[in-house]
Amino acid sequence: xxxxxxxxxxxTGLFLALLLAAPWLLTNDYYLTxxxxxxxxxxxxxxxxLLMGYAGQISLGHAAFYGLSAYTTAVATATYQLPMELxxxxxxxxxxxxxxxxxxxxxKLSGHYLGMATMGxxxxxxxxxxxxxxxxxxxxxxxxxxxxxxxxxAFETDRSYYVLxxxxxxxxxxxxxxxxxxxxxxxxxxxxxxxxxxxxAAIDIARYKLLVFVLSAVYAALAGFLYAHYLxxxxxxxxxxxxxxxxxxxxxxxxxxxxxxxxxxxxxLTMLPEFLRAFEDIEVLLFGSILVLxxxxxxxxxxxxxxxxxxxAAARLGRSGGGADGGTGGDVDGPDAAKAAAPGAGGRx
Amino acid sequence: xxxxxxxxxxLACTGLEVRFGGVVALDGVDFPVAxxxxxxxxGPNGAGKTTLLNAVTGLVRVAGGAxxxxxxxxxxxxxxxxxxxxxxxxxxxxxxxSNMSVLENVMTxxxxxxxxxxxxALFKTPxxxxxxxxxxxxxxxxxxxxxxxxxxxxxxxxxxxxxxxxMEIARALAAQPxxxxxxxxxxxxxxxxxxxxxxxxxxxxxxxxxxxxxxxHDMDLIMDxxxxxxxxxxxxxLAHGTPAEIQRNPAVVAAYLGEDEAEDAAPGAGKAxQGGxx
Numbered sequence: 001x002x003x004x005x006x007x008x009x010x011x012t013g014l015f016l017a018l019l020l021a022a023p024w025l026l027t028n029d030y031y032l033t034x035x036x037x038x039x040x041x042x043x044x045x046x047x048x049x050l051l052m053g054y055a056g057q058i059s060l061g062h063a064a065f066y067g068l069s070a071y072t073t074a075v076a077t078a079t080y081q082l083p084m085e086l087x088x089x090x091x092x093x094x095x096x097x098x099x100x101x102x103x104x105x106x107x108k109l110s111g112h113y114l115g116m117a118t119m120g121x122x123x124x125x126x127x128x129x130x131x132x133x134x135x136x137x138x139x140x141x142x143x144x145x146x147x148x149x150x151x152x153x154a155f156e157t158d159r160s161y162y163v164l165x166x167x168x169x170x171x172x173x174x175x176x177x178x179x180x181x182x183x184x185x186x187x188x189x190x191x192x193x194x195x196x197x198x199x200x201a202a203i204d205i206a207r208y209k210l211l212v213f214v215l216s217a218v219y220a221a222l223a224g225f226l227y228a229h230y231l232x233x234x235x236x237x238x239x240x241x242x243x244x245x246x247x248x249x250x251x252x253x254x255x256x257x258x259x260x261x262x263x264x265x266x267x268x269l270t271m272l273p274e275f276l277r278a279f280e281d282i283e284v285l286l287f288g289s290i291l292v293l294x295x296x297x298x299x300x301x302x303x304x305x306x307x308x309x310x311x312x313a314a315a316r317l318g319r320s321g322g323g324a325d326g327g328t329g330g331d332v333d334g335p336d337a338a339k340a341a342a343p344g345a346g347g348r349x
Numbered sequence: 350x351x352x353x354x355x356x357x358x359x360l361a362c363t364g365l366e367v368r369f370g371g372v373v374a375l376d377g378v379d380f381p382v383a384x385x386x387x388x389x390x391x392g393p394n395g396a397g398k399t400t401l402l403n404a405v406t407g408l409v410r411v412a413g414g415a416x417x418x419x420x421x422x423x424x425x426x427x428x429x430x431x432x433x434x435x436x437x438x439x440x441x442x443x444x445x446x447s448n449m450s451v452l453e454n455v456m457t458x459x460x461x462x463x464x465x466x467x468x469x470a471l472f473k474t475p476x477x478x479x480x481x482x483x484x485x486x487x488x489x490x491x492x493x494x495x496x497x498x499x500x501x502x503x504x505x506x507x508x509x510x511x512x513x514x515x516m517e518i519a520r521a522l523a524a525q526p527x528x529x530x531x532x533x534x535x536x537x538x539x540x541x542x543x544x545x546x547x548x549x550x551x552x553x554x555x556x557x558x559x560x561x562x563x564x565x566h567d568m569d570l571i572m573d574x575x576x577x578x579x580x581x582x583x584x585x586x587l588a589h590g591t592p593a594e595i596q597r598n599p600a601v602v603a604a605y606l607g608e609d610e611a612e613d614a615a616p617g618a619g620k621a622x623q624g625g626x627x
Contacts, residue, residue, distance in 0.1 A: 190446050194445070199432065337462035
């Protein structure tokens with residue numbers, strides 16, 4: 001029918017090209033580390049955006065899935081010397097199983113109650129990682145996780161690791177876009193706005209909620225796996241409640257129910273502290289102020305702000321405009337993809 | 350059409366009981382809907398009409414009684430399974446998907462009839478494209494049916510109230526229901542819109558072969574289009590019959606006007622006369 005069917009592939013391709021080009025603009029290799037962390041956070045945020053932005057279910061415990069996966073692969077590959085491919089399978093499987101176990105009872109709740117339940121889960125995992133010292137090394141962390149080597153290829157340089165994480169992010173984004181533009185995606189969005197109407201349209205809401213919850217946990221698991229084998233060290237403090245909140249902030253700041261917006265939010269919020277480091281004493285103050293101002297000025301996130309700007313520009317240019325982007329693909333039109341890359345370009349200095 | 354097979358009703362509710370705490374909202378109500386009929390459910394405010402629709406669609410739990418669809422007991426099924434079985438509804442206080450376009454709303458309604466495994470969407474197989482195109486065409490046909498095709502790409506939030514009501518009907522039709530339940534479809538519509546609605550409801554039955562049951566306050570509309578009417582009052586069935594029978598029923602007149610005025614007027618008949626004069 002329309003070009004929109006192929007457009008998610010085109011968008012993702014453009015996004016990946018921008019990601020892969022970004023390192024050439026960097027003057028300092030340290031920024032490559034930041035970009036890798038950006039991609040990892042963005043992978044989690046894509047899943048969280050499916051869960052929160054599209055399906056309307058909150059999770060205050062996603063850092064726990066990230067951590068569980070990181071520790072699972074750490075224990076598997078370092079303690080038990082298992083091959084890394086098996087580590088990945090175990091990390092994803094364990095996280096997905098736990099997500100199913102948590103999701104079935106917790107997703108019966110909604111709103112604040114679901115938030116509380118997932119937060120409780122996050123705290124339990126955090127305590128578990130701290131207390132099972134024999135297994136996890138406790139508060140001082142788990143040392144000596146091997147660097148990633150998959151199917152005989154060792155990702156030794158940061159450059160190669162960055163290419164891997166960027167490809168993973170693009171892959172996750174593409175799969176998610178494909179879900180959004182499908183029967184299942186409509187079901188998820190329907191659940192967000194009216195569970196009653198969704199049920200009476202024959203949508204099994206419990207099943208779809210669980211599906212998106214587990215899917216978002218699997219994304220977090222993939223990020224956790226990559227994180228552990230990149231830093232070769234993990235500590236519980238990286239997977240606490242604060243990180244869960246930070247992930248949600250990334251989604252909201254970038255744009256709920258806007259995949260590229262959420263990714264932009266992840267990049268922005270991951271990079272921001274690095275740029276503010278120069279301000280030393282007032283770093284935290286600036287960080288907070290920027291967040292507050294962003295939310296005040298862009299209540300529907302970067303994505304919404306950009307959309308409004310585009311509409312304003314269109315009106316100024318005298319075009320009656322806007323009519324066409326109300327369609328199915330409207331949310332993921334060109335400008336959003338460009339914006340997603342904007343923070344990436346910000347890595348220049 | 351009204352001479353439909355009464356022996357095998359599409360829907361049969363027998364002795365339905367619904368309680369909210371100590372309040373008995375439905376007290377042993379029977380509600381049969383004959384195949385191919387347009388059946389109306391009327392009654393004063395608080396009579397339990399919407400509660401009955403909620404009980405049929407599974408949104409409230411029944412304390413007693415049975416609901417059968419084509420003879421199969423659906424009393425214990427969760428709402429989505431009842432919808433999957435062919436009982437689809439609209440809502441009195443619109444339940445639209447405000448985060449979607451009009452077309453997407455209706456496409457969501459087709460969840461029951463146009464299906465494909467998620468894996469086909471993940472990897473965009475040819476099946477995915479075929480089914481999505483079919484879904485889109487199917488949804489457009491429903492929008493066309495209710496006269497909203499020109500608004501297909503508009504965000505649902507931009508529609509006027511009357512159009513949203515029609516969109517909900519299109520969404521329900523997209524599920525190709527066996528039984529369509531309409532909860533006060535004319536509420537908030539003006540005279541002209543109500544007349545259009547009446548015609549659409551008739552066409553749903555005549556052209557689509559869908560059995561319709563509706564809750565409505567607009568007596569002109571009810572008397573005009575229904576084949577059978579059930580009157581509820583305080584959670585009990587007050588009367589059941591054809592529009593003409595209901596208009597003559599003194600108990601119904603009393604319930605609507607209060608006992609004192611009942612003898613002064615026969616309002617149902619008067620209104621129906623207006624309706625017939627249109």
